[in-house]
Amino acid sequence: xxxxxxxxxxxxxxxxxxxxxxxxxxxxxxxxxxxxxxxxxxxxxxxxxxxxxxxxxxxxxxxxxxxxxxxxxxxxxxxxxxxxxxxxxxxxxxxxxxxxxxxxxxxxxxxxxxxxxxxxxxxxxxxxxxxxxxxxxxxxxxxxxxxxxxxxxxxxxxxxxxxxxxxxxxxxxxxxxxxxxxxxxxxxxxxxxxxxxxxxxxxxxxxxxxxxxxxxxxxxxxxxxxxxxxxxxxxxxxxxxxxxxxxxxxxxxxxxx
Amino acid sequence: xxxxxxxxxxxxxxxxxxxxxxxxxxxxxxxxxxxxxxxxxxxxxxxxxxxxxxxxxxxxxxxxxxxxxxxxxxxxxxxxxxxxxxxxxxxxxxxxxxxxxxxxxxxxxxxxxxxxxxxxxxxxxxxxxxxxxxxxxxxxxxxxxxxxxxxxxxxxxxxxxxxxxxxxxxxxxxxxxxxxxxxxxxxxxxxxxxxxxxxxxxxxxxxxxxxxxxxxxxxxxxxxxxxxxxxxxxxxxxxxxxxxxxxxxxxxxxxxxxxxxxxxxxxxxxxxxxxxxxxxxxxxxxxxxxxxxxxxxxxxxxxxxxxxxxxxxxxxxxxxxxxxxxxxxxxxxxxxxxxxxxxxxxxxxxxxxxxxxxxxxxxxxxxxxxxxxxxxxxxxxxxxxxxxxx
Ligand SMILES: Cc1ncc(COP(=O)(O)O)c(C=O)c1O
Numbered sequence: 190x191x192x193x194x195x196x197x198x199x200x201x202x203x204x205x206x207x208x209x210x211x212x213x214x215x216x217x218x219x220x221x222x223x224x225x226x227x228x229x230x231x232x233x234x235x236x237x238x239x240x241x242x243x244x245x246x247x248x249x250x251x252x253x254x255x256x257x258x259x260x261x262x263x264x265x266x267x268x269x270x271x272x273x274x275x276x277x278x279x280x281x282x283x284x285x286x287x288x289x290x291x292x293x294x295x296x297x298x299x300x301x302x303x304x305x306x307x308x309x310x311x312x313x314x315x316x317x318x319x320x321x322x323x324x325x326x327x328x329x330x331x332x333x334x335x336x337x338x339x340x341x342x343x344x345x346x347x348x349x350x351x352x353x354x355x356x357x358x359x360x361x362x363x364x365x366x367x368x369x370x371x372x373x374x375x376x377x378x379x380x381x382x383x384x385x386x387x388x389x390x391x392x393x394x395x396x397x398x399x400x401x402x403x404x405x406x407x408x409x410x411x412x413x414x415x416x417x418x419x420x421x422x423x424x425x426x427x428x429x430x431x432x433x434x435x436x437x438x439x440x441x442x443x444x445x446x
Numbered sequence: 447x448x449x450x451x452x453x454x455x456x457x458x459x460x461x462x463x464x465x466x467x468x469x470x471x472x473x474x475x476x477x478x479x480x481x482x483x484x485x486x487x488x489x490x491x492x493x494x495x496x497x498x499x500x501x502x503x504x505x506x507x508x509x510x511x512x513x514x515x516x517x518x519x520x521x522x523x524x525x526x527x528x529x530x531x532x533x534x535x536x537x538x539x540x541x542x543x544x545x546x547x548x549x550x551x552x553x554x555x556x557x558x559x560x561x562x563x564x565x566x567x568x569x570x571x572x573x574x575x576x577x578x579x580x581x582x583x584x585x586x587x588x589x590x591x592x593x594x595x596x597x598x599x600x601x602x603x604x605x606x607x608x609x610x611x612x613x614x615x616x617x618x619x620x621x622x623x624x625x626x627x628x629x630x631x632x633x634x635x636x637x638x639x640x641x642x643x644x645x646x647x648x649x650x651x652x653x654x655x656x657x658x659x660x661x662x663x664x665x666x667x668x669x670x671x672x673x674x675x676x677x678x679x680x681x682x683x684x685x686x687x688x689x690x691x692x693x694x695x696x697x698x699x700x701x702x703x704x705x706x707x708x709x710x711x712x713x714x715x716x717x718x719x720x721x722x723x724x725x726x727x728x729x730x731x732x733x734x735x736x737x738x739x740x741x742x743x744x745x746x747x748x749x750x751x752x753x754x755x756x757x758x759x760x761x762x763x764x765x766x767x768x769x770x771x772x773x774x775x776x777x778x779x780x781x782x783x784x785x786x787x788x789x790x791x792x793x794x795x796x797x798x799x800x801x802x803x804x805x806x807x808x809x810x811x812x813x814x815x816x817x818x819x820x821x822x823x824x825x826x827x828x829x830x831x832x833x834x835x836x
Contacts, residue, residue, distance in 0.1 A: 242734040243720060245624050246468045252611050264732045287466055287719040292733025314466045318456060339470035341631060364470055366625045
C-alpha cells in the first residue's frame with residue numbers, strides 16, 4: 190500500500206503541477222462516474238466530500254451539494270462501499286467535518302476509509318490544537334491528515350501546521366469559505382510562507398474556478414484545488430463528458446508552456 | 447479543576463469544549479482568549495462592565511419572593527428577575543461585556559446570530575450604545591416568525607441578514623455567522639449569544655453572566671434565606687443557567703437545568719462536535735445534526751454549552767425536559783399568581799418547579815428560579831396557541 194506522501198511526492202518529482210478536483214459524494218446518483226470523468230480529464234488526485242449537515246467552512250454551492258447527498262441517504266459507509274468498488278488510479282482524499290468521523294468512531298472511520306482506498310483526509314474544523322487524537326489514529330493507519338494554512342496563520346504557526354500536514358498542505362487563497370469569491374487572492378503569499386517552513390507540497394484552493402486561475406495557482410504552488418466551480422456544474426446537471434472536458438480545460442491551462 | 451472554574455488550557459470542561467474551528471479562525475480565537483483574560487483581570491475593565499450594567503442595563507435586578515406561588519406549591523420560591531434587565535432578559539449582560547471587549551480590542555464591528563431575536567436585539571442595543579457597526583444573522587424562517595424583532599434591530603441601527611441555508615433557523619444562523627467571521631476577523635468580533643462555540647466563548651460568556659448568580663447569592667443572604675436548596679434555570683445554549691449556577695457551584699444547592707423536551711441535548715443527545723465545540727448534540731445515527739423542536743425559539747438549539755455537558759456528566763447539575771404543553775401551564779401559573787408574564791423559555795423552568803413540587807421537591811424546599819426573561823415578545827404567539835390556531 191502506498192501513502193499520500195509517496196503518491197503526491199511522485200507527482201512533484203515528475204515535474205507536474207497537481208490538479209485536484211473536488212466532488213461531493215452522493216450529490217448525484219452517478220457521482221462515481223463523475224470521479225472517473227475527472228480522472229479522464231487529467232486529475233492527479235481527487236478530493237471527495239462526505240456530506241455533513243452543518244458545513245461551517247463551505248459556501249452555498251457545496252452546502253447545496255451536501256444537502257442533496259444527505260437527502261439521497263449518503264453515509265460514510267455508502268460512500269466507502271462505492272469507492273471500494275472503483276479503481277481510479279489516482280489518490281483519494283476525503284473531505285468532511287469532525288462530527289462525521291467522531292460519531293463513526295475515529296479508528297473505525299480511519300480503517301473504513303483506508304479500506305475503501307482513501308489515502309488522506311481533510312477535516313476543516315480540526316485545527317492544530319485538537320489534532321492529536323485523529324492524527325495518532327491516522328498515522329497508525331497510513332491515512333494522511335491534510336491541514337490548512339490560512340492567510341491569517343502567523344509564520345511560526347505555519348511551520349507547526351506544515352510539520353503536521355501529510356501529503357500536502359492546503360493553502361487557503363483567501364479568508365473565506367469555499368465558493369464565495371474567485372481568484373488567486375493571497376494564495377501566492379500563503380504558499381511562500383509554507384515553502385519557507387516546510388518541504389511538503391503546497392496546493393492552493395478556495396477561489397480557483399477557471400483555467401486561468403488554475404494556471405495562476407499552479408504557477409506559484411505545487412498544485413491547484415478546484416471545488417465549487419466544478420460542483421456548481423454538477424448541480425446544474427453537467428454530464429460526465431462535460432465534467433471531463435471542464436477538468437481537461439484546467440489541466441491544459443496548468444500544463445501549457 | 448474546581449467546579450465552574452476556568453476551563454483547562456485547551457478550553458475543556460472535562461471532556462467537553464475545546465476549539466474545533468477552521469485554521470482561518472484560530473488566530474482570532476487566540477487573540478480573543480488573551481484579550482478576555484487580560485480584560486477580566488483588569489479592575490478598570492471589570493469596573494466599567496459593572497458600571498455599564500448598573501447605569502444602562504438596569505442592574506442589579508431584584509430577587510423577588512414569590513409568595514402566592516410558594517403557597518400554591520408548598521415551597522419557598524424566589525425569582526431572580528432578569529426579566530427586569532434592559533431589553534427584557536439576561537442577554538444584556540453578555541452583550542455589554544462582549545461589546546466593551548470589542549472596543550478594547552480595537553474592532554469597530556460586531557456580528558451575531560439570533561433565533562427568536564432576543565440576542566440580536568440585545569447585541570444591536572449594546573452596539574448602538576458604543577457606536578459599533580452591527581450585523582445580525584437570523585434564519586429566514588425566524589425572520590418571518592419574529593418580524594417585530596427584525597424591525598427592532600433595524601431601529602437600533604443593525605443590519606439583519608436572513609439566512610437561507612440549511613434549516614433556515616438558529617443553528618444555520620450560527621453557521622452563517624461563523625462563515626462571515628472568517629471573512630472579517632481582523633476588524634470584527636463575533637458576539638456569540640450563549641455559552642457555546644469554540645474556546646474561549648463558553649467560558650467568557652459564563653463569566654459575563656455570572657453576575658446573575660453572584661448577585662442572587664448575596665441577595666438571598668440579605669433576605670435571610672441563605673443558600674437555597676435548589677437553583678433552577680431554563681437551558682437553550684445555557685447562558686442564563688451557567689450564570690446563575692456559577693454563583694452557587696461551590697454550595698450544596700442542587701442545580702437543575704430545564705431543557706425543552708424537543709431540544710434536549712443532554713436528555714436525547716450524544717457527544718459530538720458542532721459550532722466549534724465538543725458537547726452533547728441532537729444528531730442521527732450518522733452524526734448528522736438534527737433540528738430541535740420547541741415552542742420557544744430561544745430553546746430551539748440542537749446543542750448545549752460544553753460546560754453543561756460536563757456538569758451533567760460529573761453529576762454536579764441535573765438536566766430535565768419539559769414538553770410544550772407544560773410550558774403554557776407554567777406561563778399562566780406565574781402570570782396569574784405573581785403578576786409576572788415570563789418568556790416562553792423561562793416558563794420551562796416555572797413548569798418544572800410546579801411539576802416537581804410535592805414529589806421531587808419536598809414541602810418547604812427553598813427554590814431560586816432564574817427568571818431569565820419577560821414574556822412580552824411571546825404574547826402574540828401565546829394567544830394564538832391558546833386559541834388553538836398556533
Ligand atoms: C428569556 C430567555 N431565556 C433563555 C434563553 C435561552 O438562552 P440561554 O440558554 O443561553 O440562557 C433565551 C434565548 O433567546 C431567552 O430569550
